Amino acid sequence: MVGFAYRLLIIAMLGIILLTVAGALSIYAYPQDSYGWGSKVDPDVLRELSRSGSARVLIILEDSSVQRMISDMGIKGPGLVKTLMESAYDSQRSIIASIEASGAVIEDRLWLVNAIVAKVDPNSLRVIASLDGVKGIILDRVYRLVNPVEKIYDVISIIPQDSVSRRIVQADLLESMGITGRGVKVAVIDTGIQVNHPWLIRKGTSVVTAEYDATGTGVVNVCTYLGIPAEHGTHVAGIIASQDTTHRGVAPGVDIYNVIVFSNITQCEGAFSSWIIRGIEWSLLGPDGRPGTGDEANVISMSLGALVPPWFMHYVARYVTLLTAISRAVDAGATVVIAAGNDGPGGYTINFLCYAPGVICVGAVDSRAGSLSRTSVAIFSARGPIPFDIAAPDIAAPGVGIISSIPINRSAAFSGTSMATPHVSGVAALLKQARPGWSPLDIKRAIVVSASPAPLSDIYESPNPFDQGTGVVMALDALNNPIRLSFSGGALQGQTQTLVIPPGSSASAVLLVSNIGDSTVPVSIYLTDLVSYMGSSVLRNSSASISQQSISLSPGSSSQITISVSVPSRTLPGTYAGYVIASTGTHAAKLPIVVVVPATLREDATSFSASISTIIGAGPPEWVTFRLFVPQPMDDLVNIASYSDGPLPLTVYAITPSNRFVTSVSGLRFQERGEYILILEVPGFYALAGRAIITLSAPKVLRGLSQIEALASDVSSLRSGLESVNASLSQRSQALETRLENLGSAVESIRTAVQLLNTSLILSQQQIDTLGRNLASLAQTVSENTRSISNLTSSFQGFVSDAQKRFSNIESALSKATSDIASLSERFSSFQNSVQQMLASQQNSIAEIRGNLSSLSQSLGNTTIVSIAGVVLAIIGIAIGAVAFSRAGKK
Structure with a gap:
């Protein structure tokens, strides 16, 4: 219970x-689909279908093999454009008929991403999703303008701010050197431009040299809604290329491409992603529509995008192709500049399009005070980082109270990162004119490392990468700074580094310091303090160590520097950001570094x-x-x-x-x-x-x-076990009583057996006594035999001694006999000599002497044989005697 x-x-x-x-x-x-499409179909497509019954989509076709080829061969520039165009058109040609047969309405074809733009319903979507070669179907999303946060139309009493902003970014210094951006093409992808605005007329001709309506809705020059022309694009174009002597543009010598991606069907404030991609494609081809002919846009300026919460990024990264299109535009040779957005000053408010690799993301500063020392980060400017813990924006530029052109033939002071972005686009154009061989990455690196921090901020007490990137863009410094920095394996093409270091641990980063100048320079390297969000906590630069704080770089040389950061054990969790700075004394280069303490x-x-x-x-x-x-x-x-x-x-x-x-x-x-x-x-x-x-x-x-x-x-198990044990114990008790009775009988049997054993032991003791007496008698007999053997041994030893003596005498006799034989041999030798002498003296009686000699030799031979026979017989007799003595001794 x-x-x-x-x-x-x-x-x-x-x-x-x-x-x-x-x-x-x-x-x-x-919302989940009922067709089992999984991640192939963007869930937002299903939501749109359920809402309106149809959806404008991008049908993404498989191009992984082409992408691998591009990556393996390192194809860039016009070659990349040509490869993407040919691949897309070939793959689309084989599937267009099937898409049209499904009932879908094809509205466009794209090649920068291999996609077909179409309007689908549930039935056509089902067919298209089942086609071979279809990689995914995503919603053709609408992106918004980064609208100014403030517009002042009465500018009569306003001090001309464009002159101040040009001076702040050093554009006036480059113009004094004859660098105005002449020959460089800047595509302004925006709402359209009043091409005949007085500020945009250069020597009687508009600075806008080409125009393209990417919407396909018939927009001419500028998007107009309810009879009101959109102002944004014209204002941006004036910041870049205004010819007004008072309100002069950053790069007044450039050619502007008016690329319109907003239409009155979206109230001139929304642009489908397919329109934006189409506008980028046109910019990469130029007015003649062919790659590699020299009329392609060198710089693309975009002040549009969207704010995406950081927790949404896992979804966006899967179902958005616009980021791919933008990053491919960079690889194709265009420097792409994008507004960071006006959703600051909170963290993670950077424009989603800034996530595209290779772009330059621009925040805004307030430079109305007229000098860099009194410049502050604009309160509205979007702040980083970007997901997750990557420093952004890249750079900042004047964006508050910027006077420029607006339709029709007017001017106004606007504030926003949309105004900061064309400042950086203009600087990029100036650098492209001065250094035509620089790639988009070269231009970005020059701009980023050479910026000067704005000293004032409402959020941080000191300059911070999440606030303003590396600082305010500086055109002349970017051109002349010989130092380049990049992190090995760092994010954003090595332009920042993020280290995750638990308290009490350390980690390191490798910084590549390069000299692109034409003279040897000494370089000092150091870190600033690292500060967490809104100055919540500080990680002092004393926690970091640098492998070489001072180096000397010859022209064209580089050096790898190891930066190690140790996080004290009591450091508060957070994301800390600061700068690594390399200074020559004349120029300084800097990059953001981020340390995340979990x-x-x-x-x-x-x-x-x-x-x-x-x-x-x-x-x-x-x-x-x-x-x-x-x-x-x-x-x-x-x-x-x-x-x-x-x-x-x-x-x-x-x-x-x-x-x-x-x-x-x-x-x-x-x-x-x-x-x-x-x-x-x-x-x-x-x-x-x-x-x-x-x-x-x-x-x-x-x-x-x-x-x-x-x-x-x-x-419960124990209770059941105890009951089982109780029953088992009762049974075992009865069995034990029975075993005890049997044990009594067994004990009685053992007692009887013990008595029998005692009797047997007594008999055994008697037998042992008898055996003892027998053993004693045996021992006495053995003793007597031992004495007999001892006597016999003594007798044998005497016999052996006597035999030895006898053998000694025989040995003497043999020695004497041997001596006699030797003597006899000598006598015989003397006798032979005498005979030879006699033969020599008595030549006449040789025959007689021979006879006598023969008789004598015979007698001598007999004598010798007898003697030797006697000796041998004596030796044999001695041996026979020795054997007889030996047998007698054994007996």
């Missing part, structure tokens, strides 16, 4: 928790917890991100509380280690081990800057409930 109550309680608690989690936790998802979800006996501290309230809109390391998966709900002089209702999103997006009103669950990205969204009504404390806590409820459930199960 108790076990059942435990289980009932646990089930009830689990039910409450599951209901809470289900209500609090949600995984972001768009928080860690720590575990104690009862809970998981983490704490984050930051200053917030710059927006709205505003997002702040933190990295959070989760050491082990957990199912417990993480409660998130935030305070800033009272409860602060933040919305928290999370990107999981597997790149899933999760949001929760009251908490999150961290079910994966690894690094999460927490995104804090500040509510729109909260706009008072202050320090907020965000705490994450997760009581080990689910683990405790699991342990209780396990314990209840163990108790």
Whole structure:
């Protein structure tokens, strides 16, 4: 009964928790289709179909093989344009008939991205999605102008600001050197331009030398809605190329291409992505429509885009091709300059189009005070970073109170990053004229590393990359600065570096310092302090070390510098940004460097917890991100509380280690081990800057409930086990009594056996005594035999001694006999000599002497044989005697 109550309680608690989690936790998802298309079809297409029954889409065709070829062969410039055009048209030719047969209406064909623009309904979409070669179907999204935040039309009392801004960016100094951008083509992709505006007339002819309506809706010169011409494009064109003597443009010698991507059907404020891509394509071909003929746009200036929340990036990156088109335009040879946006000063408010690799992203500064020392970052200018923790914008330029041309034949002072962007576009054109061999990356690097920071900001006490990039663009410095910097493996083509370093750890980055000048220069390298969001915390430059702080670079040489950063163990979590600076004394080059210090979800006996501290309230809109390391998966709900002089209702999103997006009103669950990205969204009504404390806590409820459930199960199992043990013990008791009775009988049998064993032991003892006596007698016999053997041994030794003596005498006799034989041999030799002498003296009686000699030799031979025979017989006799003595000794 108790076990059942435990289980009932646990089930009830689990039910409450599951209901809470289900209500609090949600995984972001768009409307799902019923056709099983998965990620092939953009969910926004399905949403549009359900709303209106049709959708304008981009049908993206497969081009991975072409992309691999381009990457492997490093194709760029006009060659890239030609390759993309040929590949797109070939692949589209084979599928157009099938698309048209589906009922879809084809409206355009693109080659910068291999896509067909069409209007589809659910039936045609189903057919197209099933076609071979279709990579994806995405919505043809509408992008908005980066509209000025302020427009002042009464400029009579305003001090001419264009002259100030030209001076701030050093355009006047380059014009004094004869550098005006002459021969350079700048495509202004915008609302259109009043081409005959007096400020845009150069020697009787408009600076606008070509025009293209990318909308296909019949726009001429400038988009007009309700009879009112759009002002944006004309204002931008005047900032670049105005011929007015008082309000002169940054690059008055350039040729402007008027590329119109806004139409009255979008109220001159919206542009389909296909229109923008078409406008970029035309800019890359030029008015003659052919690549590589010299009339292509060198610079593309765009002040349009969209604000995309950072938590949405995992979706946008999959279903947006405009970023691909823009980055390919850079590879094709155009310097692309894009406005950062006017959604500042909150974090992560950079224009989404700035995410395209290779572009120059431009923020705005207020230079109305007339000098750089009193220039401040414009309050509206969008702030970085961009997802995730990458420094942006790249650069800043004057964008407050900028006087320029507007239709019809008027002027006005506008404020916005749309006004800052054409300043940078104009500087890029000046550099292209002065250095025609520079690529878009060369121009970007020159502009970025040579900027001068604006000293004032409403958000940071000192210049910060998230506020203004590397600073205000400087045309002359960009032209003359011999130092170039890039990070090995860094983001944005090496123009920034992000290091993720937990407290108490260190990491390093490799900086390449190059000299493109024509003389040897000494270079000093150092870091500034790194500051987190809105100055929440500071990582001092003393935490960093540089492998070589001073180097000397000869012309054309480079040096690799290792920058190591150690994060103290008590450093607060956050994203810290600053600059690495290389100075020659005359020129300085700088790049942003970012250090991310993650928080860690720590575990104690009862809970998981983490704490984050930051200053917030710059927006709205505003997002702040933190990295959070989760050491082990957990199912417990993480409660998130935030305070800033009272409860602060933040919305928290999370990107999981597997790149899933999760949001929760009251908490999150961290079910994966690894690094999460927490995104804090500040509510729109909260706009008072202050320090907020965000705490994450997760009581080990689910683990405790699991342990209780396990314990209840163990108790129930134990109870069943005890009952089984009780029954088993009763049976074993009866069996034990029976065994005890049997044991008594066995003991009696053992007693009898023991008695028999005692009797046997007595008999064995008697036998042992008898054996002992026998052994004693045997020992006596052995002793007597030992004495006999000893005597026999003594006798034998005497015999052997006597034999030795006898053998010694025989040896003497043999020695004497041997001596006699030797003597006899000598006598015989003497006798032979005598005989020879006698033969010599008595030649006449040889025969007689021979006879006598023969007789004598015979007698001598007999005598010798007898003697030798006697000796041998003596030796044999001695041997026979020795053998006889030996046998007698053995016996």
